[in-house]
Amino acid sequence: MNRPARLKNPLRSRSEVILRGTVVCALVIFFVTFFVIPIFMVFGGSFFRWNPLKGQLNFLGLDNWKRVFTSDLFWRSMGNTVFFAAVATVFRVVLGLALASALYSRLIKHKSVYRVLYYLPTITPLVAVAFVWKFIFDPRIGLLDQLLNTNINWLFDSRYAMVAILILTIWKDFGYAVIILLGGMYSLPQDCYEAAEVDGAGAWQRFRRLTLPLLKPTILFIVITSLISYFQTYIPVMVLTQGGPGTQTYLASYLIYEEAFSKYNFGYASALSFVLFIFIALLTGLSFKVSGKSDDT
Amino acid sequence: MKQKVGSASLNIILIVCSVLTILPFLWMLCSSFKTNAEINALAQTFLPQNFTAQNYADVLQKFDFLRYFLNSLFYALVITVVTVYTSALAGFVLCKYRFKGRQMLFTLILMTMMVPGVVTIIPRYSMMQFFGWLDTYRALIIPSVFTPFGIFMMRQACTSIPNEILEAARIDGANEFYTFHRIVLPQLRNSIVSISIFQFLWAWDDYLWPYLIIRSGDKQLLSVALNLFSGRYSTDYAGLFAATAIAIIPVVIFYIIFQKRFVEGVSASAVKG
Numbered sequence: 229m230n231r232p233a234r235l236k237n238p239l240r241s242r243s244e245v246i247l248r249g250t251v252v253c254a255l256v257i258f259f260v261t262f263f264v265i266p267i268f269m270v271f272g273g274s275f276f277r278w279n280p281l282k283g284q285l286n287f288l289g290l291d292n293w294k295r296v297f298t299s300d301l302f303w304r305s306m307g308n309t310v311f312f313a314a315v316a317t318v319f320r321v322v323l324g325l326a327l328a329s330a331l332y333s334r335l336i337k338h339k340s341v342y343r344v345l346y347y348l349p350t351i352t353p354l355v356a357v358a359f360v361w362k363f364i365f366d367p368r369i370g371l372l373d374q375l376l377n378t379n380i381n382w383l384f385d386s387r388y389a390m391v392a393i394l395i396l397t398i399w400k401d402f403g404y405a406v407i408i409l410l411g412g413m414y415s416l417p418q419d420c421y422e423a424a425e426v427d428g429a430g431a432w433q434r435f436r437r438l439t440l441p442l443l444k445p446t447i448l449f450i451v452i453t454s455l456i457s458y459f460q461t462y463i464p465v466m467v468l469t470q471g472g473p474g475t476q477t478y479l480a481s482y483l484i485y486e487e488a489f490s491k492y493n494f495g496y497a498s499a500l501s502f503v504l505f506i507f508i509a510l511l512t513g514l515s516f517k518v519s520g521k522s523d524d525t
Numbered sequence: 526m527k528q529k530v531g532s533a534s535l536n537i538i539l540i541v542c543s544v545l546t547i548l549p550f551l552w553m554l555c556s557s558f559k560t561n562a563e564i565n566a567l568a569q570t571f572l573p574q575n576f577t578a579q580n581y582a583d584v585l586q587k588f589d590f591l592r593y594f595l596n597s598l599f600y601a602l603v604i605t606v607v608t609v610y611t612s613a614l615a616g617f618v619l620c621k622y623r624f625k626g627r628q629m630l631f632t633l634i635l636m637t638m639m640v641p642g643v644v645t646i647i648p649r650y651s652m653m654q655f656f657g658w659l660d661t662y663r664a665l666i667i668p669s670v671f672t673p674f675g676i677f678m679m680r681q682a683c684t685s686i687p688n689e690i691l692e693a694a695r696i697d698g699a700n701e702f703y704t705f706h707r708i709v710l711p712q713l714r715n716s717i718v719s720i721s722i723f724q725f726l727w728a729w730d731d732y733l734w735p736y737l738i739i740r741s742g743d744k745q746l747l748s749v750a751l752n753l754f755s756g757r758y759s760t761d762y763a764g765l766f767a768a769t770a771i772a773i774i775p776v777v778i779f780y781i782i783f784q785k786r787f788v789e790g791v792s793a794s795a796v797k798g
Contacts, residue, residue, distance in 0.1 A: 243700035244622065251618040254611075255630060258671050262649065263637040269648035280651055330539055335532035344784045345543045348550070351780050351787070353730040355748040356772035359755060359765065360553045369564050369762060371552050399546070407791050460641050463732060467752070481643045488647050489737060498647055505644045512639055 267505070274499035281492050292499040302500065305478040306507075312394065312479060313458035319398045320454055321447060324405025329435060331406070332413045343410070346403035354400065358467035361396045365468070386473045393464045393477055405450050412446035413439065452515040459508055480504050550773070557581070557766035564762045580767035588754060588764075590747070590771055597747040600665060600735075601728035608672045608724050609717055615671065616679025617709050621691065631680070638673040642733075650737055660740040668734075675720050682716040683709070722783055729776060747772050 274293065277286040296302055327346065331339050349357065364371045365382035373379060382392040416439070424434050440447075462481040465471060471478040471486070484504065488497035552571070556564060557580055559573040584590045619631050649668055658664035686709060694704045710717075735746045745753070751768055758764060780787065 241695070241700065243702060247701045247705070248618055248622050248624060251615055252624070252630065255615055255634070255671065259633055259637055261652075262668050263640055263645060266645040266648035266652075267640065269651070270644055273648070280654055327539070327542060330535045333531075333535055335528065335535055336539065340785075340788075342539050342543060343788055344781070345546055347784075347787065347791070348777065348780065349546060351726055352550075352773050352776055353748055355730075355732050355751060356769050357549070359751065359769045360549050360773075363556070363762065363766070364549060364552065369569070371548070374569055399549070403546070404791065407788055411791075456639075456641075460643055462643075481641075484643050485733070494647055494651070501641075501644045501647065505641060508641055509639065 270498045270502050270505070273495055274502055276495045278495035278498070279492050280494055288495065292496045295496060296499045296503060301475055301478060301483065302480075302503075304475050305480045305483045308390070308476075308478055309459060309480040312390065312397075312461065313455050315394055316397045316401070316458050317451055317454040319394070320401050320405045321450055323398070323402040324409050324450065325443075325447075327402070327406045328409035328413060329439065331410055343407060346406045348403065349400045350403045352400075354463050355467065357400060358396060358464050361392075361399075361464075362468055365392050383469050384473055386476045389469050389473055389477045393468060396464050396468070397458070397461065401454070405454075408450060409443065409446060412443050416442050448515070448518065452512070455511060455515070456508055459504065459511070550777070553766055553769060553773070557763070557770045559763060559766075561761065561763045564766075580763045581771070584764050584767045584771065588750075588768070589742075590750065590768055592743060593745055593747045593750040594771060594775075596744060597729060600662065600731075600746060601725050603662075603666060604669055604728040605721050605724045607666065607670055608675050609721050611671050612675030612679045612720060613710060613713055613717065614705065615676045616681075616683050617705055619676070620680045620683035621686075621688070634673050634676055638677070646733065646737075653738060659738060660744070661738075662744070664738045665731075665735055669728075672724070675724065678716055678720055679713065682713050686712050718783075719786055719789065722786055725779075726776065 275288060275290070276292075277284060277288050327342075330336065331342055336342075362383070363369060367373055367379060367381045370382075372382065380388055382388045420438055420442075421434060424438055429437070460481045461479055462485050465477055465479050465482040466485070469477045471482055480500070481504065484497050484500045487493045487500060555572055558576050558578065560575060560577055560579075563570075563574060619627060653659055653664040653668075656664075658667075690708060690712075691704055694708050699707075730748065731746070732748045732752075736749045736752070739745050739749065751772055754768055755765055
């Protein structure tokens with residue numbers, strides 16, 4: 229087996245073998261240690277009462293799994309997560325499309341200034357901006373109630389707590405969609421637009437009939453990556469509401485984080501996170517199928 | 526006439542969105558120069574009435590935020606240098622060498638990009654405990670030595686390096702280490718810059734992992750320190766505004782310096798992804 233390969237590559241040298249061997253070994257060791265083994269550990273650990281602080285590891289069988297599927301808080305948090313991810317993704321895509329189209333227009337100057345401004349929230353550290361928004365939502369010192377001339381206790385009112393988390397998330401993330409979609413628009417074939425304009429298609433028609441269908445792959449990319457990352461959101465919840473009021477803003481990842489690292493129920497948290505993992509994997513697979521189909525047509 | 530109305534309305538929409546985008550930053554910055562009395566006052570003003578920089582002095586001296594700032598800077602720089610180098614090396618090997626299992630290895634690496642962080646964090650924590658690495662920077666850096674994102678980007682970038690250059694170097698007697706460091710790395714300049722920027726920001730943004738790993742106060746990173754500070758002094762709004770500003774302002778300056786690279790890098794990663 230070795231010989232013909234060597235003949236094909238007469239210049240394969242000793243240094244190549246060493247370099248290749250080292251890098252491949254390092255890669256395999258690293259990815260097996262920090263990704264493959266952890267997935268097995270999470271699955272295995274979900275059958276144990278596992279507390280790393282007490283050094284506890286007792287076999288429980290299916291108890292953790294039964295607890296997951298009979299837990300009201302788990303279902304509540306999954307419901308919240310689906311709602312949160314769907315709303316945040318819709319706003320991100322719609323705002324992104326609207327602002328990217330406006331920026332794409334020939335009537336607009338200083339495009340790069342807008343782009344730089346819109347992307348600013350995305351690059352700032354999430355924990356820090358979550359604190360800024362915590363104060364903005366504060367009913368006593370906060371900016372939002374002053375601007376709206378309202379007296380809403382955003383973070384402690386069960387009607388508004390999730391809205392507050394959504395506002396922070398949308399504010400932080402819309403700029404990414406603007407930049408990606410604008411980049412997508414610039415790569416579209418210009419002659420289609422010129423032809424459409426000659427034929428008398430208005431701006432809305434051009435957007436509806438040309439831009440939207442042509443941008444479908446880019447839009448799908450944003451929808452998929454957004455859903456995956458919103459299913460894992462927990463920092464805004466941790467800083468703003470800690471899941472409250474009641475269980476109004478419990479997101480699945482926040483629940484896992486709380487079970488694992490405030491209560492140190494590693495076994496139960498493992499079962500929870502494995503469920504979330506399967507959910508995200510299914511979502512990813514499904515979205516690849518959808519985007520694959522759209523490429524064929 | 527119709528064009529003028531259109532251009533004006535588009536501009537108004539864009540400007541309103543820009544204001545909404547930067548207003549939180551401006552408000553935080555202004556508030557960080559107010560006294561606590563002024564922040565808590567009934568009549569609120571946007572600009573500070575009695576301008577004071579005392580909040581910053583307090584936070585930096587009494588609570589050692591300068592230390593946390595330097596720790597974060599050190600951590601982010603190390604992560605950036607290490608991951609960019611390993612990504613370039615792995616990208617080069619996976620792109621330019623033919624060997625058995627190459628495609629499988631690359632697919633494995635890509636698949637790990639889909640594994641959510643919340644899933645791996647529990648077993649990784651147990652591993653660090655098992656290795657006895659809790660409360661060390663080793664535990665922060667070693668699990669991030671390779672990044673799937675960086676390897677993926679670098680492998681893409683390597684495809685644009687012509688094989689002829691590498692062959693020519695080999696015929697001249699250069700070994701592979703020389704070829705990689707002197708010929709391949711300079712060609713990857715653009716990718717190195719854009720991946721560095723992202724890695725640096727992501728490391729600066731890291732929260733949960735350092736929070737779990739680092740126990741002693743003098744090793745703590747900035748975003749964790751910010752959260753701990755807020756738990757302890759939840760009513761010291763002025764101090765909290767200043768502390769938050771310290772975590773955000775350097776990133777904003779960094780962003781403004783490299784803004785062109787950012788926009789290019791983001792678009793490139795999406796088109797290729």
